[in-house]
Amino acid sequence: MLKTKYQILFLAFIVLGLYYPALFSPSCSTDDSYMINNLLNMEDFSIRALFFPHGAGQYYRPLLYLSFVFDKYLWGLEESFMHLENVLLHLVNTLLVFAVTRQLLKLMRQEADNWLPLAAALIFAVHPINTEPVNWISGRTDLMAGTFVLTSLWLLLESLRSAKVLPAFLSGCALLLGCLCKEPALFFAPPALFLVLCYDRMEGLHQSIRARIVRGAAPVLFIVLGASAYLLMRSSALSSKDSGIAAVTKQIQAPPTDILNLARIVAKLTGFYLKKVFLPFPLNFGIVEVANLYVVPGVLFLLVLCWLLYRRSVSAFLVFSGFCICAPSFILAVSEMSWTPIAERYLYMPSACFAIWLVFQGSRLLKDRLTWAPVMVSALGLLLTGSAYATVSRGILWQDNAALFADTLKKSPNFGVARNDLGVALLKQGKKEEAYKIFKSGGVGNFQAASLNIAKVLIEEKDFGAAHKLLRERYKEHTRYHAKVLDMLVQVLEAQKANAKTPHESRVLNRELAEVICEQYQATGNPFYQYRLGLTHLSLDNRSSAYRCFSSAKAAAPATAHYRPAAIRLAQQFRKQAP
Incomplete structure (x- = not known):
């Protein structure tokens, strides 16, 4: 068997080689x-x-956001470097899977230098289900959470093996850091507590109740403290409104009929994700529908999980961990909190548990069947080769947004978000006619981003009336695109004003324009909007209001602002009209 350092170098070579195309995405x-x-x-x-x-908000991921802030100041948000960070995080997680498997073997009093850690790490490294979070910059949330959860697990195992307090304390800290990257990390706490209860039963390791309490007290304490610290921080940070907790509470308080429907959805998604972790194809960036047939394997899996928990084995811990970490995604599916209700990225952390579980099961099969070894090794080689090919192919697809969303639309033809993003990608490639055809097709959906793209087409075609109507509808919805809605509404109103046929029509448009520009100023505090508002008040012959706006713009505008000289001149010109 290769020495540990050579195994680590081999794993690094595999991960960096497979995900090298991501650097060019x-x-x-x-x-x-x-x-x-x-x-x-x-x-x-x-x-x-x-x-x-x-x-207020539904997500609380400050550590993730902090990493993106570092990207801004370290290398100016250069895309290739941001992709490289994702690849390196996946490499770190691959090595952590290697280390966790070794730690489990030590806890079970088995030889840690056998082939199991390398096999588990390789399966995790090449698993095609992980291509989405690694190739997608925003997928870093799963990668970072995975890093801290796996670190927490390694430290927890070390604490149980050595009966030392420091690893237990650090395990709780790592769990807290994982939660600050993505919420599902919090759901590692129940499996961690279960591990403390069942570790003594691993492969015949039996201890007295007193010994188990002494050894498990510190891990339990610090895991609970880590989870509690996150909940307290989240409660303070989202003190106005926590939409995430509200969505969970709503499902818990649902009527019995809704509870039954929720149970059906949970079983269906469990069956679907179970299939995905074993057979990830077809890979799809925008999964919106799951067949009801997956309810059957989902129910069977949940029954098997209950039996495994009763057995209190290492397999039970690994399966329970994967299920718990994936479970929060069920809430997303029923509450529509995410742009896609079902996603492959939700299986990133569970796939680590799956890889370790798979090699342990393979080892158990070979225990008394050594003649099967050549067949098992050949099967593993074919599995890794096929997975590596699929991973590289998927990475190459991610290099072209148009190709990615065309593939997504092919697999989810009714997914409006994918159709809209395909139009955006084509527009960036200069394929204007194709993009506009997609936006006008009516299949891009009725959400904010798609509506703005439709409005762009209407403006391009000088159909300002239709664009105005659409933007006024979106104006009422205060989403993250509201500032863009205001900008486009100003553009449309200016165009309509230029084509106004009567003084009354022009005055009505100017009043609406003043309302929109005033909101822009209130939202941003940018003095340029005060200058624009002053010009609009002049069009309404409201000179005293115009003077106040010009004076405000003159006082707040930067010395180098292009509009400042005009604001100074107009403020002086209309000073006499001031009240």
Whole structure:
């Protein structure tokens, strides 16, 4: 068997080789572009505001956001470097799977230098289900959470093996850090507590109740403290409204009929994700529908899980961990909190548990059947080769947004988000006619981003009336695209004003324009909008209001602002009209 250092080098070679194409991928129009634009426009930064904003929201992932802030200041949000970070995180997690498997073997008093750790790490490294979080910049949330959860598990195993307090304390800290990257990390706490209860039964290792209490007290204490610390931090940070907790509470308080439907959905998704972890194909970035037939394997799996928990074995722990970490995604499916209700990225952390479980099961089969060894090794080789090919092919697909969303649309033809993003990708490639055809098709959906793209087409075709109507409908919805809605509404109103046929029509448009520009100023505090508002008040012959706006713009505008000289001149010109 290769020495440990050579195994680590081999794993690094495999991961970096498989995901090398990711370095040449652009940012994805789904989430990546919006996040990068926000970071580029971020003028100041506060650690305290990041961790304790005292606001509202459904996600609380300050450590993840902090990593993106570092990207801004370290290498200016260069896409290739951001992709490289994802690849390196996946490499770290692969090595952690290797280390956790060795630690499990030590706890079970088996030889840690056998082939199991390398096999588990290789299966995790090449598993095609992991291509989405690794190739997608925004998928870093799963990678970082996975790093800390696996670290927490390694430290927990070390604490149980050595009966030392420090690893237990660090395990709780790692769990907290994982939760600050993505919420499902919190759901590793129940399996961690289960491990403390069942570790003594692993492969005939039996201890007295007193010995188990002494050895397990510190791990239990620090795991509970880590989870509690996250909940307290989240409660403080989202003190105005926690939409995530509210969604969970709503499902718990649902009527009995809704509970039965929720149980059906949970069973169906369990069966679907179970199939995905064993057979991930077809890979799809936008899964929106799951066949009801998956209810059957889902129910069977849940029954088997109950039996495994009763047995209190290492297999029970691994299967229970994968299920618990995946379970929060069920809430997303029923509450529509995410742009896609079902996703392959939700299986990133569970796939690590699956890889370790699979090699342990293979080892158990070979225990008394050594003649099967050549067959098992050949099967593993074929599995790894096929998975590696699929992983590389998928990575190459991610290099082209148009190809990625065309593939997504082929597999989910009714997914409006994918159709809209395909149009965006084609537009960036200069294929204007194809993009506009997609936006006008009516199949892009009725959500904000798609509506804005439809409005762009209407503006391009000078159908300002239809664009105005659409934007006014979206104006009522205060989503993350509201600022863009205001910008486009100003553009449309200016165009309509230029084509106004009567003074009355022009006055009505100017009043609406003043309302929109005023909201832009209130939202941003940018003095340029005060200058624009002053010009609009002049069109309404409201000179006193115009003077106040010009004076405000003059006082607040930067010395180099292009509109400042005009604001100064107009403020002086209309000073006499001031009240």
